[in-house]
Amino acid sequence: MAGHTVYSGTYTGRGSEGIYRxxxxxxxxxxxxxxAAKIANPTFIEMSPCGRFLYAVSEEREGSISAFSVExxxxxxxxxxxxxxxxxxxxxxxSPDMKFIVVANYSGGDVMIxxxxxDGTLSADxxxxxxxxxxxxxKRQEKAHPHGATFSPDGKFLR
Numbered sequence: 366m367a368g369h370t371v372y373s374g375t376y377t378g379r380g381s382e383g384i385y386r387x388x389x390x391x392x393x394x395x396x397x398x399x400x401a402a403k404i405a406n407p408t409f410i411e412m413s414p415c416g417r418f419l420y421a422v423s424e425e426r427e428g429s430i431s432a433f434s435v436e437x438x439x440x441x442x443x444x445x446x447x448x449x450x451x452x453x454x455x456x457x458x459x460s461p462d463m464k465f466i467v468v469a470n471y472s473g474g475d476v477m478i479x480x481x482x483x484d485g486t487l488s489a490d491x492x493x494x495x496x497x498x499x500x501x502x503x504k505r506q507e508k509a510h511p512h513g514a515t516f517s518p519d520g521k522f523l524r
Contacts, residue, residue, distance in 0.1 A: 370439045373398065374407035374421055383407055384421060386439055402441040404431055411457040411466075418444075418485035420457050422468055428454035430468055430479070432487055444486055450493060451475045456513035461520040474509040478523070494523075 368390040375381040386401035407421040412435075419433045419441060428449035433441040451470025458467050459481070466487065468477045475495045480488035500506025515524055 368396075371395075372401060372410055372412065372419060372441075374410040376408060376424075377404075377406050384410060384419075384433075384441060386441075401439070402431075402433060402443065404443075404446075407431075409454075409456050411459055413459065413463060413485065415463075420459070420466060422449065422454035422457055424453050424455055424471075426452050426472075428452060428468075428470055428473070430454065430457070430466070430477075430487065432485055434485060444484075447479070447487055447489070447491075449473075449477050450491065451477060456511075458513070458515045460516045461518065465516070465520075467514045467516070467523060469511040469514045471510050471512065474511070476511055476514045476523075 368388040371387055371389055373385045382400050383404040384402040384407050385398040387398040388396040406424040408424040410421045412419050417435055421431050423429045429446050430449055431446040432444045434444055449468050449470055451473025453472040454468045455471040456469040466479050466481055475493055478492040496509035
């Protein structure tokens with residue numbers, strides 16, 4: 366039986382260039398990683414349930430989200446890259462029906478929601494949800510720092 370293709374996001378720099386692809390054989394052996402897509406700091410990636418699309422955030426001061434199509438050979442083809450309108454995006458979640466994607470902007474203190482088209486591309490106009498407030502440690506909790514956002518199993522709520 367054939368192995369499984371695995372994708373890994375990375376912090377770029379020091380030799381890393383983006384998203385890597387490698388194979389894990391049924392016996393657990395991993396093949397050598399190969400660069401699948403050159404992208405800055407793709408620290409969180411999410412594969413669509415159908416396996417045709419992969420989404421990645423670029424954890425940068427001016428964050429972005431990229432949509433890739435997964436090619437038959439396992440390569441990634443960039444379809445689009447759009448701003449997250451927040452700093453340091455760190456998490457992505459897909460709605461159960463694959464109609465929406467949510468991104469948590471850690472340093473921005475907000476989350477962004479975009480629609481997903483049947484072809485895997487993302488809508489141009491996002492919805493932004495801003496979190497206000499601060500934590501008890503003023504040195505590092507001067508504002509909200511969302512680490513993630515997910516959809517409820519039925520897709521009706523964001524948590």
